[in-house]
Each structure stands twice: as structure tokens, then as C-alpha cells.
Amino acid sequence: MGRVQWKSPGRFLHWQERLVHMILAIFAVITILTTIGILVVLGTETYQFFIKAETTPFEFLTSRKLEPEADPPKFGIVPLIWGTMVVTFGSCVIALPIGLASAIYLSEYAGSLTRSILKPALEILAGVPTIVYGYLALMLVTPALRYTLELVGIKVDTYNAASAAIVVGIMIIPMVSSLSEDVLRAVPQGLREAAYGLGATKFEVCTQVVVPAGLSGIMASFILAFSRAIGETMAVVLAAGQLPQISGNIFTSVQTMTAYIVSVTSGDAPFGTAEHLSLYAVGSVLFLITLCLNLFSGWILRHYREEYS
Amino acid sequence: MSVKSLNKPANWSSADPHFRPNRRRRAIMDPLFRWVCFFATFLGVVFLGTVLGAVFLRVLYPAGAGAKSGIPLGERFSDACALLRRLVVNKPGIEASEVGYRVGLVGSAWLLLFVILIAVPVGVGAALYLEEYTGKSRWKTLVQTNIANLAGVPSIVYGLLGLTLFQRGLGFKSLALGPCVLAGSLTLSLLILPVIVIATQEALRAVPQSLRLAALALGATRWQMIRDHLLPTAAPGILTGTILGVSRAIGETAPLLMVGAAASLLKVTRGPLDRYTALPVEIFYNAKEPDESFSTVAAGGILLLLCLLLTMNFFAIWIRQRTSKRPGLAGSMRTKRGG
Known part of the structure; x- marks a missing residue:
């Protein structure tokens, strides 16, 4: 009858523990390295661009001429920023009211049955890849715009900013809606009940109590959606075209920053030339704008959050 | 209760002459807002339907060369299935009727x-x-x-x-x-x-x-x-x-x-x-x-x-x-x- 001796697994488990800890830490560090990688790559290549193109950052940011293939080439980002802003503001005009209204409906009005239908529909809409929206703009939205607006005598180009704005707007609705809904749901029930107790209608509770209470969060979601629209690529490339121009007419082609990046990549500018390096300069501006917006949105959330307890 | 009866309560007397209950407007705005919000949410479903519908219709009703008209729906379905099968099997090419993914x-x-x-x-x-x-x-x-x-x-x-x-x-x-x-x-x-x-x-x-x-x-x-x-x-x-x-x-x-x-x-x-x-x-x-x-x-x-x-x-x-x-x-x- 041998005695069963308990053997401490000791050393093996100890090393396993340390190894796992180390591996997981490395995985976490990879996320930091990604950011550093983006900063280093954009920084160095943008620096190279300014040397190769013999231009200054100030000139790059303020010049209104973008002719990368001319001789001497001219690199001014203003037309690209203009194009981006036209599409982005247009899409926000569509997406923000619709997104907010649907957030209000889902959080305040919808019963569990309606919710269980509408919410997955919005989520699936969010999962449709952007290339599909681009195709849709080209095949459906632009012809529809053309057909209706030509009746009133407005000329619509094949590639135009308006249809890009419409599809990008549709694309960011689910995002505004789901982020804002989370915010509205977090507003404590007591506030609503107090307002009802004073005789407010549901409309008044929504617009004068719930929405103001969640205003900081709603703002944050608006800014995130705005930044997402700025970074949107494929839909804009297909719908808005490749013509860098500053024009007040939204039914004509514009080029956004993302579209410029795609057009240079699919063009045949060799590596290391000023034209190819201008990718990184435009990419840096794009990155900085979206980064600032994202940080700003996070800052709003932290500093203006209403604390209920 | 109808809007009218809301607007004229039976024993209406107020000490404050500035008090405006705006009952009519409130009674209209409340359901209106509800429907506006519902419609906005429903647009999500509409857009999803449009996306899927437009793509489906384009597959069922091909455009350009080789497009046939006036054939029954059943045949269109079998044509669409044949198209999809071809798209899965074929490699890229120059002719639109040949290419695949x-x-x-x-x-x-x-x-x-x-x-x-x-x-x-x-x-x-x-x-x-x-x-x-x-x-x-x-x-x-x-x-x-x-x-x-x-x-x-x-x-x-x-x-x-x-x-x-x-x-x-x-x-x-x-x-x-x-x-x-x-x-x-x-x-x-x-x-x-x-x-x-x-x-x-x-x-x-x-x-x-x-x-x-x-x-x-x-x-x-x-x-x-x-x-x-x-x-x-x-x-x-x-x-x-x-x-x-x-x-x-x-x-x-x-x-x-x-x-x-x-x-x-x-x-x-x-x-x-x-x-x-x-x-x-x-x-x-x-x-x-x-x-x-x-x-x-x-x-x-x-x-x-x-x-x-x-x-x-x-x-x-x-x-x-x-x-x-x-x-x-x-x-x-x-x-x-x-x-």
C-alpha cells in the first residue's frame, strides 16, 4: 500500500505563468507599436516628400493647385480638403438627424418586438462593406439624382459629390444611432419619471430631458461619425470621382483626400518620386484630422459626462 | 380624448394670465414626433432593403450586351443562378460574359x-x-x-x-x-x-x-x-x-x-x-x-x-x-x- 504523495507542480507552473504573462504583454505592446509604426511611417515619408517636392508644409497646406503630373508638379492640399469637407458635411446633414431620431425611437419608444426587428437591421446595415455603397451610388443614386434634377434643369455629372454624400450618410447612420442609443439608455429612469410627474408629454421628456441629459455623449457620437465620414474611401472613390477642384456645385466631381491616395496608388508613379510620396503627406493630414476629432470626442465624453448616482 | 376637448377644459380658470398650456400644439407634437422617430428608424430597414434589392435586381435583369428582355421570371432565376455559378468558377478575363471571381x-x-x-x-x-x-x-x-x-x-x-x-x-x-x-x-x-x-x-x-x-x-x-x-x-x-x-x-x-x-x-x-x-x-x-x-x-x-x-x-x-x-x-x- 503505497502512500500517495502530493507532488507540487511548482516549477513548471511557475514558468508557464511567467511565460504566459510575457506573451500576453507582448500582444498588448503590439497595439502600441501599431501607433508608433503609423507615426514613424507617416512622419519620415512626409519629411521625404517635402525634400523631394521642394515645397514647404505651409505651401502644401495653403496652395490651391494640385497638379502632381504637371512639370513642375504642384502639390496643394486645399482642393482635397474642400472635397472631403463637402462630402463629409453633406453626409452628416443626412446621417445626424436620422441617426439621432432613430436612437431616440429605439431607446424611448420601441417595444421589445419592434426593437428586435429594427436593431438587427441597423446592425446588418453597418456590416455592409463600403464598396457596396460605392457601387450603389454609381448604379442607383446618381441615375436617380440625374433623373429627378434634370426635370428642374440642374445638370448632374456622372461623378458627383452629392451622391457620395448620400451613400456615406446612409453608411454612418447605424453608427450614430447605436452610439447615441447607448448614451440615451444610460440616462437614469428617475429623470424621465420626474418630468412625467410634472405633466410633460413624451415628446417633451425626450427633447427637453433625455436628449439634454445625454448631450455630451450624443456630441461625442456625432464627432466620431464625422471622423468616420472623413476617412471613408471606397464609396467616395466610386461616387465622387477624381477631379480635384474647388467648386460650390455639389453636382460636380470632387476629389477627397482618401480618393487622392487611391488614385495615386493605382496610378503608375514609381516609389520614391515626389508624386508617390505625396501619398504620405496627404495621409498624414488625414490621420491628424481624424486623430484630433477622436481625441476631442473622447475628451467631451470625459469632461462633460453627467454623473448620476 | 380629441384635440378639441383637450384645448377647452371644463373648469378653466387660471390665476396666472401668462400661463399658456399650449395643449393643442402639445397634443399634435407628441404623436408627430413619435412617428418621425419611427420613420427615421424604419429608414434603416428601407436602406437595407434597397441595397439588397438593387443588387438582386441587377443580377436578375442584366444590363449591357447579352441582356434579354421579355423572358419569364423563372428563366431569369435560372439565368441568375447560372451567372453566379459562372462567377464562382471563372477567372478574370476581357469579355464581361466570361469573367469570374x-x-x-x-x-x-x-x-x-x-x-x-x-x-x-x-x-x-x-x-x-x-x-x-x-x-x-x-x-x-x-x-x-x-x-x-x-x-x-x-x-x-x-x-x-x-x-x-x-x-x-x-x-x-x-x-x-x-x-x-x-x-x-x-x-x-x-x-x-x-x-x-x-x-x-x-x-x-x-x-x-x-x-x-x-x-x-x-x-x-x-x-x-x-x-x-x-x-x-x-x-x-x-x-x-x-x-x-x-x-x-x-x-x-x-x-x-x-x-x-x-x-x-x-x-x-x-x-x-x-x-x-x-x-x-x-x-x-x-x-x-x-x-x-x-x-x-x-x-x-x-x-x-x-x-x-x-x-x-x-x-x-x-x-x-x-x-x-x-x-x-x-x-x-x-x-x-x-x-
């Missing part, structure tokens, strides 16, 4: 495989590290803020990163992977890493603390506790987030355009260091063709892509709905795309 589909499958192999372990690992191995510290706040910001970086910027870092190896010849599947997969993995980390963190937070304490109290090491109890319990949430993240990677076009996905490739990709192209990239080039018959080809490709992605998303949502009914884990397993 075989190379792109294979390329996307390779990308899917490597993205799962790379992004899931790293993402889940990073989330485990943040949730289970670090307390509240400045380091954790830094990593957390960093991940939140990475989630908001436009995909095309990841494309620039992948182009420089993976395809060209920062200019060092020995590090450069060239335009191959691996470079594309690494880029897409970095792109969806924040999505997976955030989703996994939420799933881990939803696991009750008592489970961890019980395992540790019985003498399990931290890793044993994680492997045997935490991960199995959080698995549905992690799975949901992972599927949503991966399906996003499969639908991405812009970063792949940067990291050397070919416009039209005749050779099927056979290994991780081969040249590649992906389904969305081929769709993009077909959609750009001015020839109308390519529009049908693009629509067919989109139909294939959507079938794949919507199945994945539907599955993810289904897993979440099913688990959220379980008590104790309710509600918190929600995952958002992007951020």
Missing part, C-alpha cells in the same frame, strides 16, 4: 485564414492582459486610450502602414514581403485588432468576479483560471466580436489596394507569399468599368460578398441574442463595429 474568392479565403490566425490570438491576448493582468495604472490607461484611438484611424491609413512596413519592409530588401497574401493579412489584422480587443474586453468584464475567485481559491494559477474557466465562459462574446471584426476585414477594399492586391490576376494564389487579389478588390475594378455589362458582373460579385458577410454577421448576432438570455451574463455582450 475565382481568383478573388481564393485570395479572400487566404486572407481570412491568416487574419484569423494572426488577429484573434493577438487581440484576445491583449484583451486578457489588459483585463486580467493589469490593475488600474497609468500603463493600462495608455494602452486603452491607444486602442480606442486606433479604432478610429481610417482604414486607408492602415493601408499606407502596410505598404511601407510589410510590403516594402521600411526600405530594407530583406524585410520586404512584396505584394503577397501575408502582407495583406498582416495589414488587415492590424486594422481589426482594436475591434477584437474591445469586444473581448467587454466579454471578459461580463464574467462574474466570483468565478475567478472560486478558481483561484481552489489553487488554480492565473493562467489555469483563464484557460479553464474564464475563456469558456466568455467564449460567445469573444466569438461575436471576432466574427464581426473578421467580416469587416473581408469586406475591406481600400487597404488592400495599397498593399498590392492585383487588379486582375490570372493565377490562383497557392501560398502565403504568392501574389493575390481579393473579392472586394475585383468588384471595385469591375464596378469602375464604363461598360454596362460589367455592372452586372460587379452586382454578382457583391451578391457573393454580401452572402458571405451577412451570414457571418447574422451568425454573430444570433450567438449574442442566444447568450444574452442566459442570466448572469445578460446584456453586456454587445459589440460595436469601428468606434
Whole structure:
């Protein structure tokens, strides 16, 4: 009858523990390295661009001429920023009211049955890849715009900013809606009940109590959606075209920053030339704008959050 | 009660002459607002229907050369099925009636495989590290803020990163992977890493603390506790987030355009260091063709892509709905795309 001796697994488990800890830490560090990688790559290549193109950052940011293939080439980002802003503001005009209204409906009005239908529909809409929206703009939205607006005598180009704005707007609705809904749901029930107790209608509770209470969060979601629209690529490339121009007419082609990046990549500018390096300069501006917006949105959330307890 | 009766109450007398109840306006605004909000939400369904409907109709009613008119619907369906079958089997070509997405589909499958192999372990690992191995510290706040910001970086910027870092190896010849599947997969993995980390963190937070304490109290090491109890319990949430993240990677076009996905490739990709192209990239080039018959080809490709992605998303949502009914884990397993 041998005695069963308990053997401490000791050393093996100890090393396993340390190894796992180390591996997981490395995985976490990879996320930091990604950011550093983006900063280093954009920084160095943008620096190279300014040397190769013999231009200054100030000139790059303020010049209104973008002719990368001319001789001497001219690199001014203003037309690209203009194009981006036209599409982005247009899409926000569509997406923000619709997104907010649907957030209000889902959080305040919808019963569990309606919710269980509408919410997955919005989520699936969010999962449709952007290339599909681009195709849709080209095949459906632009012809529809053309057909209706030509009746009133407005000329619509094949590639135009308006249809890009419409599809990008549709694309960011689910995002505004789901982020804002989370915010509205977090507003404590007591506030609503107090307002009802004073005789407010549901409309008044929504617009004068719930929405103001969640205003900081709603703002944050608006800014995130705005930044997402700025970074949107494929839909804009297909719908808005490749013509860098500053024009007040939204039914004509514009080029956004993302579209410029795609057009240079699919063009045949060799590596290391000023034209190819201008990718990184435009990419840096794009990155900085979206980064600032994202940080700003996070800052709003932290500093203006209403604390209920 | 009708609007009129609301507006003239029986015993109406007010001490304050400035008091305006605005009953009529309030009685109109209230249901109006409700319907406006409902309509806005319903637009989501309408848009989804439009997207799917337009693509379906284009496949059923092809445009351009070879388009037939006046044939019955049944024949149209069999034609559409034949079209889809051809699109799956054929390789790219010059004639719209010949081209297919075989190379792109294979390329996307390779990308899917490597993205799962790379992004899931790293993402889940990073989330485990943040949730289970670090307390509240400045380091954790830094990593957390960093991940939140990475989630908001436009995909095309990841494309620039992948182009420089993976395809060209920062200019060092020995590090450069060239335009191959691996470079594309690494880029897409970095792109969806924040999505997976955030989703996994939420799933881990939803696991009750008592489970961890019980395992540790019985003498399990931290890793044993994680492997045997935490991960199995959080698995549905992690799975949901992972599927949503991966399906996003499969639908991405812009970063792949940067990291050397070919416009039209005749050779099927056979290994991780081969040249590649992906389904969305081929769709993009077909959609750009001015020839109308390519529009049908693009629509067919989109139909294939959507079938794949919507199945994945539907599955993810289904897993979440099913688990959220379980008590104790309710509600918190929600995952958002992007951020």
C-alpha cells in the first residue's frame, strides 16, 4: 500500500505563468507599436516628400493647385480638403438627424418586438462593406439624382459629390444611432419619471430631458461619425470621382483626400518620386484630422459626462 | 380624448394670465414626433432593403450586351443562378460574359485564414492582459486610450502602414514581403485588432468576479483560471466580436489596394507569399468599368460578398441574442463595429 504523495507542480507552473504573462504583454505592446509604426511611417515619408517636392508644409497646406503630373508638379492640399469637407458635411446633414431620431425611437419608444426587428437591421446595415455603397451610388443614386434634377434643369455629372454624400450618410447612420442609443439608455429612469410627474408629454421628456441629459455623449457620437465620414474611401472613390477642384456645385466631381491616395496608388508613379510620396503627406493630414476629432470626442465624453448616482 | 376637448377644459380658470398650456400644439407634437422617430428608424430597414434589392435586381435583369428582355421570371432565376455559378468558377478575363471571381474568392479565403490566425490570438491576448493582468495604472490607461484611438484611424491609413512596413519592409530588401497574401493579412489584422480587443474586453468584464475567485481559491494559477474557466465562459462574446471584426476585414477594399492586391490576376494564389487579389478588390475594378455589362458582373460579385458577410454577421448576432438570455451574463455582450 503505497502512500500517495502530493507532488507540487511548482516549477513548471511557475514558468508557464511567467511565460504566459510575457506573451500576453507582448500582444498588448503590439497595439502600441501599431501607433508608433503609423507615426514613424507617416512622419519620415512626409519629411521625404517635402525634400523631394521642394515645397514647404505651409505651401502644401495653403496652395490651391494640385497638379502632381504637371512639370513642375504642384502639390496643394486645399482642393482635397474642400472635397472631403463637402462630402463629409453633406453626409452628416443626412446621417445626424436620422441617426439621432432613430436612437431616440429605439431607446424611448420601441417595444421589445419592434426593437428586435429594427436593431438587427441597423446592425446588418453597418456590416455592409463600403464598396457596396460605392457601387450603389454609381448604379442607383446618381441615375436617380440625374433623373429627378434634370426635370428642374440642374445638370448632374456622372461623378458627383452629392451622391457620395448620400451613400456615406446612409453608411454612418447605424453608427450614430447605436452610439447615441447607448448614451440615451444610460440616462437614469428617475429623470424621465420626474418630468412625467410634472405633466410633460413624451415628446417633451425626450427633447427637453433625455436628449439634454445625454448631450455630451450624443456630441461625442456625432464627432466620431464625422471622423468616420472623413476617412471613408471606397464609396467616395466610386461616387465622387477624381477631379480635384474647388467648386460650390455639389453636382460636380470632387476629389477627397482618401480618393487622392487611391488614385495615386493605382496610378503608375514609381516609389520614391515626389508624386508617390505625396501619398504620405496627404495621409498624414488625414490621420491628424481624424486623430484630433477622436481625441476631442473622447475628451467631451470625459469632461462633460453627467454623473448620476 | 380629441384635440378639441383637450384645448377647452371644463373648469378653466387660471390665476396666472401668462400661463399658456399650449395643449393643442402639445397634443399634435407628441404623436408627430413619435412617428418621425419611427420613420427615421424604419429608414434603416428601407436602406437595407434597397441595397439588397438593387443588387438582386441587377443580377436578375442584366444590363449591357447579352441582356434579354421579355423572358419569364423563372428563366431569369435560372439565368441568375447560372451567372453566379459562372462567377464562382471563372477567372478574370476581357469579355464581361466570361469573367469570374475565382481568383478573388481564393485570395479572400487566404486572407481570412491568416487574419484569423494572426488577429484573434493577438487581440484576445491583449484583451486578457489588459483585463486580467493589469490593475488600474497609468500603463493600462495608455494602452486603452491607444486602442480606442486606433479604432478610429481610417482604414486607408492602415493601408499606407502596410505598404511601407510589410510590403516594402521600411526600405530594407530583406524585410520586404512584396505584394503577397501575408502582407495583406498582416495589414488587415492590424486594422481589426482594436475591434477584437474591445469586444473581448467587454466579454471578459461580463464574467462574474466570483468565478475567478472560486478558481483561484481552489489553487488554480492565473493562467489555469483563464484557460479553464474564464475563456469558456466568455467564449460567445469573444466569438461575436471576432466574427464581426473578421467580416469587416473581408469586406475591406481600400487597404488592400495599397498593399498590392492585383487588379486582375490570372493565377490562383497557392501560398502565403504568392501574389493575390481579393473579392472586394475585383468588384471595385469591375464596378469602375464604363461598360454596362460589367455592372452586372460587379452586382454578382457583391451578391457573393454580401452572402458571405451577412451570414457571418447574422451568425454573430444570433450567438449574442442566444447568450444574452442566459442570466448572469445578460446584456453586456454587445459589440460595436469601428468606434
